[in-house]
Amino acid sequence: MKKRSISLTVNGTVHDLEVPVHRTLLQVLREDLDQVETKYGCGTGECGACTVLVDGEKAILGCLTLAASMDGKSITTVAGLEKDGQLHPVQEAFIEEHAIQCGYCTPGMVCKSVSILAKNPKPSEEEIRHNLEGNICRCTGYVKIVQAVQRASERI
Amino acid sequence: MSSRVLPVFDLLLPSNLEEAVGLLSQHGDQAAVMAGGTDLLVGMKVGMSPAFILSLADIQGLDYVAFDAKHGLRIGAMATLSQVVDSKVVNDKYHALWYSAFTNGTPQTRNAGTVVGNILRASPAGDCCCAALAHGGSVLLQGPAGKREVDLDEFWLDYRKTARKPDEVAVELKLKAPEHGYGSGFAALTRSYQDLAKINAAARVIMDGKVCRKVRLAMGAVAPITLRLKEAEKVLTGQEVTDQLLEQMAAAVRKEVKPIDDVRSTAEYRREVAGVLAKRVVQDAIKSVAGPCPYSCFMGA
């Protein structure tokens, strides 16, 4: 098949789409659904800027996922973490720890952090660092990002 | 070529293995089989352009990690690296494989990428390839003529080339059951903590006290395929493992490897550290016979 009809839930909204099979989830999110909060950074799965969550907790890469393979799946982007104007604890912690500089890695970094804490709400620093691999930040040296995950961990 | 736009292809989405094999019989020469897609899609962004992609995503029941004491470990074609990392039994009994999956890629690629995919990619630097070869086992293939098993020792034919025929689906990876005195270890040297290996090594030992009864030693990124270091194994087999013996083994390793220069490292360096890495994984494997997994720091934290 060259196109596939899929039903994709993004931040709680169901979208019935007919997607060309060669289009990535990242392209569909950004170009078809205007969910531009999920970023392109490298396209080859190294930088993590396109990280989104499946079922609210599993981190995947938008750039290395075919949209056609996401039929019936539920995706959360960074824009879907805020609920009724209330930020997710990870988002709050990123602000409070000043873990954001240029902000381009932030959507992916926040989604990744949510996934880390979903798997283990009380990770060690070593575990946080191990699991932040795959999300490149060129601004912060990761110091304040690690601190933000630790701060969020105290609230979850 | 573009890291944002994939080339055009036709997606095949069989719902069972028979259908998959049928589709591959038809299109196998022009088709790439996709499990997690983490390698394939990167390849397609840097030049590969298969006419068809056959995705295993809709085939139910391939995402298992199963163990029994008699047959050993079975990992289904759709079982992700994350599933292996999260598996208590792998962490408990197959330390080398566990650690190779743990350090392989990133959380995102581990969530999508599969162990069987890693084996099939046949990269000489593949971490799981190296660990699996040390453990010893086979790949179960299903084709038009039915199922067949290929021993891992015969599975990789050349750089990025495997014994899988274009009309076959790799269904599972089997690793041998641990015997008494079983231990294993894995190590990789990388440029940064998370990286493709410059060189990796894995060992599986069966110890009888201080004597090494059997050993399998594997090394990656030192030849076009992941290598069994059989000369080095001979040095250890049947011997009491001493520092001196390990040095002898290391010397044998350096002779056996055939590394090259590339963007990640140099042939000279790889040859030099090959012996060191071999010693370390053998020591790790021996340590793990008695104790818990030396790499279990993240389990159940």
Next chain:
Amino acid sequence: MSDFKVIGQRVPKVDARRKVTGHQEYADDLRMPGMLYGKIVRCMEYAHAKVTKLDLSQAAKAPGVVKVLGPKDVTQKGYNSGVLDLMVPEPVGQMLGDIEDQLVFTDHVKFQGDAIAGIIATSEEAAERAAELIQVEYEPLPVYLTAEEAKKPDAVQFTPLKPGNLAFALPIQMFPDGAAYAWGDSEAGFAEADLIVEETFTLPKVKQCQMEPHTYVARYGDGGRLNCWTSTQMPKCIHNKLARLFELPMSRVHVIQTTVGGGFGCRLGMIAEPQVCAMAMAVQGKPVKVSLLREEDWLGSESRHPGKYKMKIGFKKDGTPISMDAHWISEGGGYYTHASGVQFTLGAWLAGTYKWTNFRFKGDRYYTNTTPCGAYRGYGNPQNNFAMEQLIDRALNQLGIDKVEWRKKWHKTVGDDGWCMGVTYASCGLDECLDKGAKAIGWEDKIKKYAKQTGSKRRGVGVAVMTHTSGAMPMLLEHTTCTVKINEDATAELIFSCSDLGTGAHTSLQQIGAETLGFPLEDVHVRAQDSDISGFDIGAHASRTLYVGGSAVIEACEDAKRQILERAATALEANQDDLVMENKKVFVKGSPDKSIDVATICYQGVYNWVMPDTGNWIGIPGQIQGYSSYFAKHNSPPWSACFVEVEVDTETGQVKVLDCVAASDVGKAIHPPSVEGQVEGGIQQGFGQSCMEAMIYDEKGLCLNNTFADYRMFGPSDMPKITNILVEEHDPFGPYGAKSAGEGGQVAPTGAIANAIYNALGIQFTEGPITPERILKAIKEKGLQA
């Protein structure tokens, strides 16, 4: 000075909430009706070639293609992606010899990734697919990757304007001492020296690796206006440059700055603005977006200058650095770009750090067939630090002098000439940085402990110091403007052109504005994105934004505050000198009941009515605005010391960084978390340059690692714990005593980590990056010497 209300507070950054929710818009997030997508076609097969045939006809017919553009279809004017010419007096520019040797699309490919054509289509995918249909034939030319190759007499000339492919050497008109930045007599100094150390260092070509790939939108329309949305670090310079390139009056060029997804120098000057604007002019009325792919961003935007650095230092027995002679030769890539700037400043940082009795520096830059080199954080300083700090340590080992003590004794300080002779240091907290840093890392104990080690794991500690600059007065035109507009409800808008690259600059400038006005932080807003609105500025570079921009904000806010007080004095019938402004209320000193709200003054200035019952005017008319067109009076260099502890696995050559202490004198830390963030991020980049990062080319000049998979950086697990010590040595020229913090963070870590490895092994590494391959080879050849 501790009675600040807003300055020094760890307030949330102005853009943090937008960024953490994904609402912040970057250039690639822009959506416009009728948008078209541009693809820059680049030569990927050759690093040096003539295009002999370019057939765009098949591409033009491809589905979705609107227009194809070859070199002849666009302006033939040349440009220089760098913009130094806008910042120096014209005669100086002529002496420096800056040239405009770049074309929008070229038929002489000078590096892999050079732009040869453009495609405009209705979607990115269509443009991408059409690009594959372009037929090009090349005549390959010899590839020059080193200065030695490029300067050979028979080498193909990159431009007739630079004979011998020597893009730049210090001009003798400006540097009469043999075309060298010099004082004293270095040869005489060496004659007097008790110890001479000499080495040639090799510095790698490293990449900024900003996370947001270069992306632009341009639209030519609106009655002949060229609009360009760009995440440049220099919106006003781009404004001027685009006007010149496309021969339009500046009023017909509109530059809108989009959020900058990381700068680090990679967005200095023009990158692909010329190409995207040329495309937009070819499809009038339609917006055209060009989003570089990561792999083309890597090749098609500038890198740091690599090169060979010959350095010779003479010391007296007591450690007196009696003579320094250095010669930097850079392999600068295919175009002129920053040839003059970086080659001068490399020597400037060398000159500015220590009290060399005699000094001489030469800097040359050759053309090579590699990605052009430009600005990258530190602008020559990290290269300098790697060489200078290591060579000093080599000498100190021979002289038996402690490395911290020597640095304390011989670094320049208040009253000494800075990096530019004649501008003397006005503040220096480096001694405190060295003392506090040494204590935090446990310097004395560790030096003793690591002097004798056995076993395969060896530890070492290293120190390096640096000084940088805050704006580049007097070398650059340090001019910026700020308007503060007070709304009728007494909230304020700061309008300027200073960019925030993610550094926290806007947060800090907002704090300065609030502090100066005496307004709560939430009542002060920053507006900075639009060339139609903001005044002149030279961009976010040279660590100048807070220093120069902050001073402009102070001046503009003081202007506004003076107007408020003038009106209050009239309203309260009091002497202006007797007035106090607090909590947005002005009252007469000693009579707090005699007061007026600032909001009332502002409101009445705008809604200045005649009351019908009395016939009187209410208040004093006119909306209050403060303004500053500010020229920096100094360059207030910041200082820092970095201490690093490493463990080297001598069997594999692998280096683990165990600890890092950075002590930085930034003057007043206006927004401390932003300062810390700059230091922490700088460490990641500095360590990378010294130990991991390098662009690798094959013999054909093709880059082998233009991806994050093959160009590795320090990741979360590679980074050590960092102790961040801020030393706040007040600077008399800086805004509220502040000096810069942007670039300096990267500098000292480059030398400190190299020195730590030297301390661990007793072997010095003159070629960067110091990889395990190089370490193991050296151990094998030289043996462990610690």
